[in-house]
Amino acid sequence: MTAMLSLERLSVSFAGEAGPSIVVDDVSLTLEKGEIFGLVGESGSGKSTIANAVMGLLPASATTSGRIQLNGRETTGLDENDLRNLRGREMSMVFQDATTSLDPTWSVGEQIAETLRAHQSLSRGAARARTMSLMHEVGIPNAAQRYRDPPHRFSGGQRQRIVIAAAIANEPKLLIADEPTTALDVTIQAQILELINGLRHQHGTSVLLITHDLGVVSETCDRVAVMHRGRILETGPTRDVFGNPSHPYTRALMAANPAWSRRGSRLPVVPREWSIEEVRHD
Amino acid sequence: MSALGFIVRRIGAAILSLFAMSILVFLIIRLVPGDPVRTMLGFRATDENVARLQHELGLDQPMLSQYMSWIAGLFRGDLGQDIVSHAPLSELLLQRLPVTLELAGLSMTLAVLFGVPLGVLAASGGPWSKRLTEGFVVLGISIPDFWLGIMLVLVFSGILVVLPPTGYVPFAQSPLENLRYMALPVLTLAIGEAAYVLRTTRGAVINVMGRPFVTFLRAKGISPRRILFGHALRNAGPSIVTVVGIQVGVLLGGAIIVETLFALPGVGRLVVTGINQRNYPVVQVGVLAIATIFIVVSLITDLIVGWLDPRVADGMMQ
Amino acid sequence: MTGMATLSGVNDRARRQIIGGGAVLGTLILVAVFAPVLAPYDPESMSVREVMGAPSLAHPFGSDVLGRDVLSRVMYGLRSSLAVAISAIVSSFIVAVPIGVLAGYFGAWVDSVISRMLDMILVFPAMLLAITLIAILGPGASVAAIAIAVIYLPILARVTRASTLVVVRQDYISGSRARGASHLRVLWTHVLPNSLGPVVVQASVLSAFAMQLEAGLSFLGLGVQPPNPSLGSMLADGRDVLNQAPWIEIFPGLTIMVAVLAFSFLGEGLRRALDPKGVAE
Numbered sequence: 047m048t049a050m051l052s053l054e055r056l057s058v059s060f061a062g063e064a065g066p067s068i069v070v071d072d073v074s075l076t077l078e079k080g081e082i083f084g085l086v087g088e089s090g091s092g093k094s095t096i097a098n099a100v101m102g103l104l105p106a107s108a109t110t111s112g113r114i115q116l117n118g119r120e121t122t123g124l125d126e127n128d129l130r131n132l133r134g135r136e137m138s139m140v141f142q143d144a145t146t147s148l149d150p151t152w153s154v155g156e157q158i159a160e161t162l163r164a165h166q167s168l169s170r171g172a173a174r175a176r177t178m179s180l181m182h183e184v185g186i187p188n189a190a191q192r193y194r195d196p197p198h199r200f201s202g203g204q205r206q207r208i209v210i211a212a213a214i215a216n217e218p219k220l221l222i223a224d225e226p227t228t229a230l231d232v233t234i235q236a237q238i239l240e241l242i243n244g245l246r247h248q249h250g251t252s253v254l255l256i257t258h259d260l261g262v263v264s265e266t267c268d269r270v271a272v273m274h275r276g277r278i279l280e281t282g283p284t285r286d287v288f289g290n291p292s293h294p295y296t297r298a299l300m301a302a303n304p305a306w307s308r309r310g311s312r313l314p315v316v317p318r319e320w321s322i323e324e325v326r327h328d
Numbered sequence: 329m330s331a332l333g334f335i336v337r338r339i340g341a342a343i344l345s346l347f348a349m350s351i352l353v354f355l356i357i358r359l360v361p362g363d364p365v366r367t368m369l370g371f372r373a374t375d376e377n378v379a380r381l382q383h384e385l386g387l388d389q390p391m392l393s394q395y396m397s398w399i400a401g402l403f404r405g406d407l408g409q410d411i412v413s414h415a416p417l418s419e420l421l422l423q424r425l426p427v428t429l430e431l432a433g434l435s436m437t438l439a440v441l442f443g444v445p446l447g448v449l450a451a452s453g454g455p456w457s458k459r460l461t462e463g464f465v466v467l468g469i470s471i472p473d474f475w476l477g478i479m480l481v482l483v484f485s486g487i488l489v490v491l492p493p494t495g496y497v498p499f500a501q502s503p504l505e506n507l508r509y510m511a512l513p514v515l516t517l518a519i520g521e522a523a524y525v526l527r528t529t530r531g532a533v534i535n536v537m538g539r540p541f542v543t544f545l546r547a548k549g550i551s552p553r554r555i556l557f558g559h560a561l562r563n564a565g566p567s568i569v570t571v572v573g574i575q576v577g578v579l580l581g582g583a584i585i586v587e588t589l590f591a592l593p594g595v596g597r598l599v600v601t602g603i604n605q606r607n608y609p610v611v612q613v614g615v616l617a618i619a620t621i622f623i624v625v626s627l628i629t630d631l632i633v634g635w636l637d638p639r640v641a642d643g644m645m646q
Numbered sequence: 647m648t649g650m651a652t653l654s655g656v657n658d659r660a661r662r663q664i665i666g667g668g669a670v671l672g673t674l675i676l677v678a679v680f681a682p683v684l685a686p687y688d689p690e691s692m693s694v695r696e697v698m699g700a701p702s703l704a705h706p707f708g709s710d711v712l713g714r715d716v717l718s719r720v721m722y723g724l725r726s727s728l729a730v731a732i733s734a735i736v737s738s739f740i741v742a743v744p745i746g747v748l749a750g751y752f753g754a755w756v757d758s759v760i761s762r763m764l765d766m767i768l769v770f771p772a773m774l775l776a777i778t779l780i781a782i783l784g785p786g787a788s789v790a791a792i793a794i795a796v797i798y799l800p801i802l803a804r805v806t807r808a809s810t811l812v813v814v815r816q817d818y819i820s821g822s823r824a825r826g827a828s829h830l831r832v833l834w835t836h837v838l839p840n841s842l843g844p845v846v847v848q849a850s851v852l853s854a855f856a857m858q859l860e861a862g863l864s865f866l867g868l869g870v871q872p873p874n875p876s877l878g879s880m881l882a883d884g885r886d887v888l889n890q891a892p893w894i895e896i897f898p899g900l901t902i903m904v905a906v907l908a909f910s911f912l913g914e915g916l917r918r919a920l921d922p923k924g925v926a927e
Contacts, residue, residue, distance in 0.1 A: 352770075
């Protein structure tokens with residue numbers, strides 16, 4: 047079976063004033079169909095750059111090498127038009143801050159309907175009806191009344207639900223979620239993760255979940271990769287990686303995560319450099 | 329904060345502005361150093377004439393009752409009399425107002441029709457279009473509008489001889505001739521305004537294009553054209569409309585000069601002649617009319633901003 | 647600390663704008679100041695034989711309807727136009743800064759009262775307000791300067807207020823107060839010097855508009871009065887003979903434009919240098 051997403055020796059560097067800086071360094075990973083795959087690491091570890099590379103949203107200053115395959119199809123050489131046809135239909139993405147992800151001047155319903163009509167030839171009315179069922183599906187009550195409301199009249203959690211509804215409107219097979227719960231309260235976080243998990247069960251959506259929160263990963267992901275400074279240090283089934291972390295960085299990360307470390311004793315010092323030998327729990 | 333509340337609050341503010349403005353306009357005659365009536369009458373200032381005019385203008389009454397009866401007159405449409413021709417000022421204003429409104433309206437329309445698309449182009453186009461629009465902005469903002477008008481006359485009436493240099497034909501009399509006479513004055517005002525509108529549009533669109541929701545729109549596969557015109561321009565709308573509202577004030581000021589330059593019988597020219605003749609009632613009426621237009625336009629643009637950006641109407645932003 | 651930045655620490659574009667704008671402006675000011683020495687002719691001496699003479703070696707800018715030398719008149723005109731514009735902005739600055747600092751420093755009702763009063767001025771379009779003040783006080787160069795000063799008062803006061811608000815939040819202000827310094831001392835030694843940067847920038851930008859406004863008022867015959875030449879009134883004088891003697895119109899207008907450009911480049915460069923994030927909008 048072809049993988050939903052496979053990265054082969056992907057490297058991304060950005061041109062800077064002091065020469066190019068390598069942000070993603072020789073990363074390979076595969077995401078199977080219907081799987082939720084966690085990509086964890088501190089900020090600056092390159093995980094969001096991977097997401098943008100997959101989506102084809104890297105800025106012009108970025109140089110990419112390696113291969114990205116979406117559902118068996120090479121996307122690395124595609125032009126902007128072909129990529130745009132894939133975005134929102136085959137693959138979609140939600141971002142950390144739902145407040146800034148939505149256009150403040152458009153009603154939430156219009157924003158979801160716009161995504162539908164960008165990829166499917168639907169009448170206005172049909173798009174509207176489909177939008178309302180999507181809003182209902184992600185848990186927005188009174189979708190019909192709230193269709194015309196602008197984003198600021200919704201709570202943070204509801205806004206993230208609307209963002210998800212817009213992202214999955216065309217039933218993409220891959221959803222990349224970049225820190226989708228970081229800006230939310232703990233109780234709302236759990237609901238949003240439940241919603242993402244439900245998408246996988248109902249539609250078979252594969253999810254690449256990017257987060258710095260190990261708790262989120264352990265609750266949601268089937269497999270996980272730990273990133274540091276552009277490289278994957280350890281990868282494997284979530285239970286194995288966290289149950290028996292092989293790489294010292296993973297252990298340090300786990301210990302440094304207060305929600306994770308039950309011992310509650312002093313935090314270990316995380317050194318800046320780690321051995322770059324990748325550990326695989328295959 | 330409801331949308332209705334927002335509308336009521338803005339209208340309230342506009343009424344307050346009108347009130348403040350009316351007091352200042354009312355005070356124009358009273359603040360003239362020395363005896364305004366003697367100044368107005370000049371060599372005709374016999375004691376008898378002075379007393380008569382003082383009475384006509386109500387200057388022999390206490391200040392508050394003067395103001396009250398002046399305001400009451402305004403509401404009845406009685407604006408007083410021209411002290412030189414003795415014509416009712418309301419008639420004078422009705423003749424003059426359409427000229428100024430046409431001049432300002434056409435100029436701003438033209439400025440928006442050119443400024444907004446060029447601003448979007450400057451924000452999204454290549455380095456070539458950026459440099460060209462930048463040059464237009466710098467020149468448009470620094471050329472004094474009346475000098476630009478003079479140069480336009482030199483080119484279009486002096487050298488090419490295609491448009492009349494000065495004069496006016498009412499629209500009702502001959503729409504085509506009216507437009508021929510209005511062309512140069514309108515162009516004079518529109519070029520400078522277009523530069524401001526362009527600069528604002530460019531800045532606002534660049535700002536919006538850098539916001540995270542644009543990345544999300546791209547991630548959903550929305551086309552660049554739609555992102556630019558449907559979202560970026562829509563979000564830039566409130567800034568553009570606000571600047572257009574402010575620039576209407578500049579435009580009305582410019583109209584005073586341009587009307588004089590092109591001998592257009594508008595309100596601005598009325599005020600300038602009024603000042604030169606010390607015809608204070610005429611000055612008052614002209615200032616009142618122009619300031620009222622400005623306040624009403626500001627109100628309308630504020631309401632449009634509220635409509636374009638629902639956060640403003642909901643009281644979340646200033 | 648938002649004091650004057652040295653030119654070395656400033657980006658290239660800002661430096662070019664400051665040096666370019668400053669050099670042109672400096673030249674114009676020198677020409678204006680030394681007009682009596684530099685002008686080849688008496689600006690008011692008429693000559694029948696020179697009426698509407700085209701530009702020549704003897705009269706590089708030509709001569710006007712009364713046979714007066716346009717170059718000399720442009721020099722003197724620049725002198726009065728710059729004098730009106732600069733004195734207007736300087737007086738506006740002198741009045742606006744204390745008002746804005748008080749509003750920003752004390753806040754509360756002081757701020758409300760000051761802000762409301764400044765709002766009253768903004769009810770009028772700028773040009774209309776200038777003309778109204780001239781209607782009351784009578785035409786003339788000094789009245790034009792006062793009118794321009796009044797128009798820009800609210801803008802300068804608002805910028806001062808905004809930059810004072812930023813300064814007042816700094817720790818050293820509350821520190822000085824805690825050490826027992828009086829309001830006046832804190833205002834004078836800390837708040838005022840640190841708030842001035844954006845106001846100077848704004849004043850420089852507004853000088854460009856003041857030049858245009860002065861020219862407009864003089865064009866209407868409401869500013870500088872004859873026989874003194876001003877760039878605006880020269881344009882009014884040559885209006886009727888535009889086609890026969892366009893040089894009477896071209897050179898004063900170009901001079902206004904160069905001055906306006908110099909002021910705005912200088913202002914824009916200073917803004918970039920002092921305030922890269924753009925508080926002084």
